[in-house]
Amino acid sequence: MxxxxxxxxxxxxxxxxxxxxxxxxxxxxxxxxxxxxxxxxxxxxxxxxxLEEETVIQARNGYVNPEEARQVKILEEHYSKMNEENKKFDYPYNHIFDKYKNTSSPYYVQGLTKQERDIAYSTEIHYLKDRKMFAYADAILRDETPILGDVDVAERKAYDREKVNEQFQSLLDKYNISIPQDTKLSFTIDPNTLKATVTGTDDETLTKSIEDVINTADNAKQLFLHISSSRSDDSTQYNAESSSKYGLVQNIKDVTGYNLKDLEIKDGKFVTEDGTDVFEIYTKKINENPNKSDFTKQMSIASDGAALAKLARNGFDSVPDLVLSIDYQNGSFYDVKQSENFGTEKNGWIKEWKDAKTTEAMAHKKEEYESQYLDTTQFTQKYNDIDLTSNKTNTKKENKEVxxxxxxxxxxxxxxxxxxxxxxxxxxxxxxxxxxx
Structure with missing residues (x-):
């Protein structure tokens, strides 16, 4: 020392x-x-x-549904073979039409539902144009477990949560920070500064240390984006208007370097210290960007310009900031102010929901139906009631981190x-x- x-x-x-x-x-x-x-x-x-300026936390972590990947491979192999056969005919488009639309053709495929027939026809037509577009209601997958889009989204969220938990733990380990067992912390992130504040413990040194590491590089920003991408439909801390304001503030800041929250409003405009309209700076920078097409430039200027003018007219605080929070306890982040929780020990509802929806889908494989499991609260409630506090009496020998x-x-x-x-x-x-x- x-x-x-x-x-x-x-x-x-x-x-x-x-x-x-x-x-x-x-x-x-x-x-x-x-x-x-x-x-x-x-x-x-x-x-x-x-402290090293390294972004360790990542909001999205490249989730791949293994069952979906397996089924895509099945479709890829089948339609690749069909495509080669279709191209042996002088008029492959006509041949595809005969297979699925012409009942008098010797090539007409029997035994398909109308939906399956339309899917096969469309898929083979797209394949001829070198565009691969698959549908999971394809007849080829008739005996396979259905891919449920909403369940897949939930599984992706749980996967990302697991990864974010690991990434945050690596940050703690890097700086030898140990959070005592059962300590429940709350992370709140300001959308304008993208800095996190931590509450939940009287240990001011621990609080300050955690804030210091989470606010390095873009770790707090990535946690903010992760909270946003983990929201469920009934989230009370998220709303579209506040989200649009956050997006506008970030767009202006990314292009001009100015934070709208810090600017004065004069004559219905956000102006810099020298009185320059920030939108003029934004427009100039956008038009000078060689990586954007003229169409994209026009759309960006029109869209952000209208939103900026409205916000300046009504005042920056006329729309609430998108302040997002998330809890943390015993190695995992836990969602707040919503019914769906993707944290460890509280995400078991996903499997129960998936099993119920899969059984339902298999029973209605060849017909349209309205699912009775659209509302997930019938599965989430008992998991939300789980007390995460350990009932064990931990000694230093049993838990060296306490x-x-x-x-x-x-x-x-x-x-x-x-x-x-x-x-x-x-x-x-x-x-x-x-x-x-």
Missing amino acids: TINSNTQSFSSLNGAIKVTQSSQAESSFTTQTKKLTDSVSIDISSNSES LSKEELMLKYLFGDGKESKEDKDFLSSSFLNKEAL
Whole structure:
């Protein structure tokens, strides 16, 4: 450990932490003759070497439904073969018509429902044009388990949640941050700054440390997008108007660098400090972008221009900000203010819902029907009632991550365990002195 008495700060050798004496009354101190009698604050963001600007959290993580992939392969193989056979005829389009539309043709395919016939005809026509468009109601998949679009969306959300949980844990591990078992935290993200605030614990040091790491690079932004993409239809913290405002603010900021929230409104326009209409800057930047087509430029300017004018006319606060929150406990994020939860231990409803809908779909394979399982609350309620708090009495031996505040700080500062006993004793006495004040 290195100690700089001139700057009243010290840092661990690995550069992970910088500790600065809160009181400015003393100009210096030594580790051997003077005890720390003033409180210390830990601010890992104050050391430029302590945090890496790396976006670890990803809102979407490339989910692939394995059953869907298997069925697509079946369709691909079948229609690839059909396409080669069709091209052997002088007029392949006519041949496809004969197979599915001409009942007097010797090539007419028997035994298909009207829907299956239309699907096969359309698929083969598209294949001839080098466009592959498949439907899961295809006759080729008649005996396969149906792919349910709404269930697939829920499974994707649960998959992304699992990945985000792992990514957040890797951030905590990277900076030796340990969240005590059963501690329930709430992350709230401001849509204008895309910075997160953490509540739920009285441990201010832990709170500050978590905020510092989640707000590195675009991690808070990705968590914000993940919350948004995990919403269910009955979410009370999400609405279309606020979402549109968020999109507009981000578009203007991405193009011009200005945040609408920070700009003054004059004569129905958002203006910069020198009085320039921000929309003029936006229009100029869009038109100068060589990567956009003229059509895209015109659409962007027209759409954002109309929305910007309306917001300026009514005032920035006329539309509520899209402030999003999510809870965290025992290694997983949990959705709030909605019935569908995709967090660990509370997402079992997805399988029950899928099983019920699959059985229903198989029973109505050849007919149209209205599902009796459109409302998922009949499956989600019992999972939402699960108490995530552990009933076990954890000891340090049983759960090494459950540490006292002093032990947590020492682990945070000396994650590699290589510092001397004297260094650790010094910091221990510092924390004890702080608690005695």
